[in-house]
Amino acid sequence: MAAIPQCSLCGSDQVEVIDRIVTAGIAGGYDAAVTSVVAENLSANDELSFCRCRECDLRYFWPMITGSSKYYDALQRFSWYYIEDKPEYQIAKQWVSPGDRVLEIGCGRGAFATHIHTPHYTGLEFSAEAVQSAVNRGLDVTAEPIEQHARKHPQSYDVVCAFQVLEHVAPVEPFIDASVGAMKPGGLLLYCVPSEDSYISLLRNAVLNMPPHHVTRWTDQALRSVARVFGLEVVAIDHEILAPMHVTTYSALIAERMLRRVLHLEAQKGLLDTSLRQRMLDKAAYRLGRLIEKGLDEEKLYPRGHSVLAVYRKAA
Numbered sequence: 001m002a003a004i005p006q007c008s009l010c011g012s013d014q015v016e017v018i019d020r021i022v023t024a025g026i027a028g029g030y031d032a033a034v035t036s037v038v039a040e041n042l043s044a045n046d047e048l049s050f051c052r053c054r055e056c057d058l059r060y061f062w063p064m065i066t067g068s069s070k071y072y073d074a075l076q077r078f079s080w081y082y083i084e085d086k087p088e089y090q091i092a093k094q095w096v097s098p099g100d101r102v103l104e105i106g107c108g109r110g111a112f113a114t115h116i117h118t119p120h121y122t123g124l125e126f127s128a129e130a131v132q133s134a135v136n137r138g139l140d141v142t143a144e145p146i147e148q149h150a151r152k153h154p155q156s157y158d159v160v161c162a163f164q165v166l167e168h169v170a171p172v173e174p175f176i177d178a179s180v181g182a183m184k185p186g187g188l189l190l191y192c193v194p195s196e197d198s199y200i201s202l203l204r205n206a207v208l209n210m211p212p213h214h215v216t217r218w219t220d221q222a223l224r225s226v227a228r229v230f231g232l233e234v235v236a237i238d239h240e241i242l243a244p245m246h247v248t249t250y251s252a253l254i255a256e257r258m259l260r261r262v263l264h265l266e267a268q269k270g271l272l273d274t275s276l277r278q279r280m281l282d283k284a285a286y287r288l289g290r291l292i293e294k295g296l297d298e299e300k301l302y303p304r305g306h307s308v309l310a311v312y313r314k315a316a
Ligand SMILES: [Zn+2]
Pocket: 007, 008, 009, 010, 011, 012, 053, 054, 055, 056, 057, 058
């Protein structure tokens, strides 16, 4: 196992290894149609380290293996991959004023553009299929890396935003640096990421929250560290509440923890557990979870949800 390098966000060498995960276990956790391309992406390593930076609290996998275009092409065939109305859009759109010049990094098919009111929207996206869908919608979307776009359009945007993108990116620092470079003085930066301070950090075998899909995980502290490292002001850290589409997963998690208590099993350890016992526990937890779900019948009962939106302001 190669030595753990400096933190990809803040450059600190104060990094600890929290967990080690077997890459074959990640590939095996996918739908059969995707397993082979995941295995191909991870083939250079039998094991990955899950690390935490003691300085900025960024959690990341090492090596930081990001997905190939073949991997993303495979995922896009699933209907859940591009969702037109993510709950985070409702929170984020409040930060966009009519007429703002908006840059969205990793814009997919341009769904966020339909939630805001500005003729000055530019999107960046690598998937050719998604770019075509966005262009068909009449949007200005190109397959350009943010680093290149920011060099050509420095200090140009009132709002730079990225939804469910930052956690896919390695290395982290140049991506954020380019995002900030494209902002006008006084402009806003919006990053929405899965929250490592929510229930999702407790899920076992959540392979989509691991490489080659996600290479970093973000706590509120890590999101605040972004402001410190890049000289920005934190304007808001907004957690969404549990979305209807995540209620089943959340309920099964509660059921699994309850079963562990009742059956006197040890507390869950590690991000991956592919044992037969875990699979049996998951099955029982899923069934019990459907009962718990019936009790989660009011939004007031809902906990913090999957994602968090961090809003930063660049000095005027
Ligand atoms: Zn760090």
